[in-house]
Structure formats: C-alpha cells, structure tokens
Amino acid sequence: MKETIRTQDDILNMLDALLREPTAFWDNFYEDRTKRIPFFVDKPDENLVAYVEQTQLPLTRVLELGSGPGRNALYLAERGSQVDAIDLAQTSIDWANERANERQLDVRFRQGNLFELSIEDGAYDFVYDSGCFHHIAPHRRHDYIRIVTDALRPGGCFALTCFVEGGQYGGSDMTDWDVYRQRSLQGGLGFTEDKLRSIFDTFDVLEIRLMQEAAPTDPVFGLSGLWTALFQKR
Numbered sequence: 001m002k003e004t005i006r007t008q009d010d011i012l013n014m015l016d017a018l019l020r021e022p023t024a025f026w027d028n029f030y031e032d033r034t035k036r037i038p039f040f041v042d043k044p045d046e047n048l049v050a051y052v053e054q055t056q057l058p059l060t061r062v063l064e065l066g067s068g069p070g071r072n073a074l075y076l077a078e079r080g081s082q083v084d085a086i087d088l089a090q091t092s093i094d095w096a097n098e099r100a101n102e103r104q105l106d107v108r109f110r111q112g113n114l115f116e117l118s119i120e121d122g123a124y125d126f127v128y129d130s131g132c133f134h135h136i137a138p139h140r141r142h143d144y145i146r147i148v149t150d151a152l153r154p155g156g157c158f159a160l161t162c163f164v165e166g167g168q169y170g171g172s173d174m175t176d177w178d179v180y181r182q183r184s185l186q187g188g189l190g191f192t193e194d195k196l197r198s199i200f201d202t203f204d205v206l207e208i209r210l211m212q213e214a215a216p217t218d219p220v221f222g223l224s225g226l227w228t229a230l231f232q233k234r
Contacts, residue, residue, distance in 0.1 A: 005072065015139045018183050019211060022135070023113075026089035030069065033095065038169070038223060042099065044075035045130050045161055046212050046220040047228035054081060058125040063151050066132025070096025070107065071221070076128075077105045084108045084124075086117060115143055121150045130162040134188040138176040141199060152233045158203060159230045163212060165190030167225035196229055203213060203231035 027225075029092050031147055033040065048105045051057055059081045063071045067077055067085035069092055077100070093111045100107050105179030110117065116133075127148050136144050148158050171190025179185060191199075207230040214222030 009070070012139060014061075015137065015180070017118070018180060019137055019185065020183075023088055026087075027044070027091045030089050030091035030095060033069075039071070039131065041221055042069070042071050042074075043214075043219060043221040044072050045228070046214055046222035047161065047209075047230075048072055048075065048128065048130070049220050051159060051186060051230065054075075054166045057157055061124050062126045062128065063119070065127065065129040065148075066091050066135075067096060067109065068131070069185065070099050070109065072128060073107050073109070074099055074103060076103055077107045079124075084110065084117055085231040086110050086112065086114055087155065088113060112203070115140060117151070119147060119151050122153050124151045124203070125153060125156050127158045129153055129158075129162075130163060133160050133192070134162040134171070135185060136183065138179055145200065145202065147234060154233060156233050157230060158200075159228070161195075161226045161228050163188050163190040164210070164225050164227055165192050165195075169223055171225070190229060193227070196227065200229070200231055204234055206230040206232055 022129045038066060052059065058078060062081045062083045062088050064085040066084065067073050067087045073085040073096065083168060085096065090111045096109050133144065138145045163169065165171050165173045165188055171184035172187045172188065174182070174191055176187055196208055197205060209228055211226040211228045213224040214220050220228045227232055
C-alpha cells in the first residue's frame with residue numbers, strides 16, 4: 001500500500017525521516033560522563049550569568065530547551081527561579097536529576113522531543129537554549145519559533161547560544177538545501193549574526209555577541225566559538 005502525504009505534519013515527519021534519528025545518538029552521547037566534552041562541566045554559561053547579574057530580566061518562571069545535564073537549569077533554580085527543563089536524552093535527564101538531588105534543588109526535568117511535548121502557553125518569563133537550536137533542522141525552525149513564542153509571556157525574553165558558522169567547535173556552513181541533499185546537519189549548523197537576526201525577526205534583538213572565553217578555573221562556562229543572543233517577545 002502506498003503511503004500518502006495528507007497533512008503538514010506528514011511533510012514534517014517525512015523530512016525528519018531523511019535525517020538521523022536523534023534519540024539514540026544523544027542517549028549514547030551522555031552515557032559516558034568521563035568524556036572530555038566542554039559542556040559536561042557543572043558551570044552555567046557566562047552569558048546567562050551576565051543576564052542574571054547585570055540586567056533586570058524577570059526570571060520567576062523559566063523554560064530551558066535542550067538542558068543536557070542541567071548546569072544552567074540548576075544555576076537558575078539556585079537563584080529562586082521555578083525551572084522546567086526539557087531534553088531528548090534520558091541519560092542526560094538522569095544525570096541532571098542526580099545533580100539536582102545532590103543540591104536539594106527542585107527542577108522539573110522532562111525527557112522528550114520538543115516538538116511532541118505539551119508546553120503551557122504564556123507561562124514563562126524566560127526561555128533559554130544552550131546548544132539545542134543548532135541541532136534543529138531547517139524545516140523545524142518555524143515550529144521551534146512558535147513554541148518559544150507561545151511559551152513566553154508578553155515582554156518575556158528568549159536567549160540562546162549556538163555555533164558560529166565555520167567555528168572552531170563546530171558550526172557547519174552548509175546551506176539549508178544541503179542539509180537535505182546530504183541528509184545530515186554535519187554535527188550542527190553554524191550561523192552568522194545576520195542569519196540569527198533574520199531567523200528570529202519576530203523578536204526584538206537585545207544583544208547578539210560572541211560568548212566570552214572562560215578559563216578552566218572560572219566559575220562559568222565560556223567558549224569564544226559560540227554566539228550568544230538575547231531576544232524579547234514583542
């Protein structure tokens with residue numbers, strides 16, 4: 001029996017199927033905690049700390065997308081935020097919950113695909129993404145932006161870190177068309193400042209800059225091969 005494409009969701013699922021199924025990859029990625037992965041350290045992003053300490057962003061309720069082992073979610077929870085955090089890998093969720101229990105912090109970590117989970121509309125002051133967006137395929141960007149926009153309260157803020165195009169830590173310079181020609185994101189897509197402004201043009205741009213490099217002895221995580229960006233919902 002021939003399969004028929006009937007809806008927009010069918011088209012999105014078909015395009016998803018062209019690319020690597022990510023759940024098993026990320027479960028395996030976080031399974032070995034001894035790997036020398038920079039963001040395995042239990043430190044918050046330097047830009048996130050700057051937002052908290054140098055701005056007046058409301059952070060009563062926060063949603064983190066692609067939370068990994070929980071380093072940013074836990075930092076926010078320590079400062080009084082009510083945090084919901086989502087990640088695709090059960091292994092990273094388990095690790096994050098262990099860290100939360102060690103610190104006696106209450107963070108709601110949820111395992112699942114961002115595009116399949118139910119997220120409360122208009123519930124969050126702040127949405128944060130550290131390294132998730134550059135693993136989102138082009139055909140899912142519209143849904144990603146819709147999810148972020150719907151989750152935020154009016155005037156709420158959204159921030160991310162992502163690969164610089166052709167950066168030293170990753171950041172493929174392939175075109176959106178090449179993603180489907182090659183059936184791969186090549187480890188993660190890279191962006192320019194202009195691309196970020198164009199993709200997130202429904203938000204007001206508060207800041208786009210390179211992440212500041214942090215030394216191993218610093219209390220924050222920072223790699224200069226990443227963009228940091230802060231946007232506000234109109």
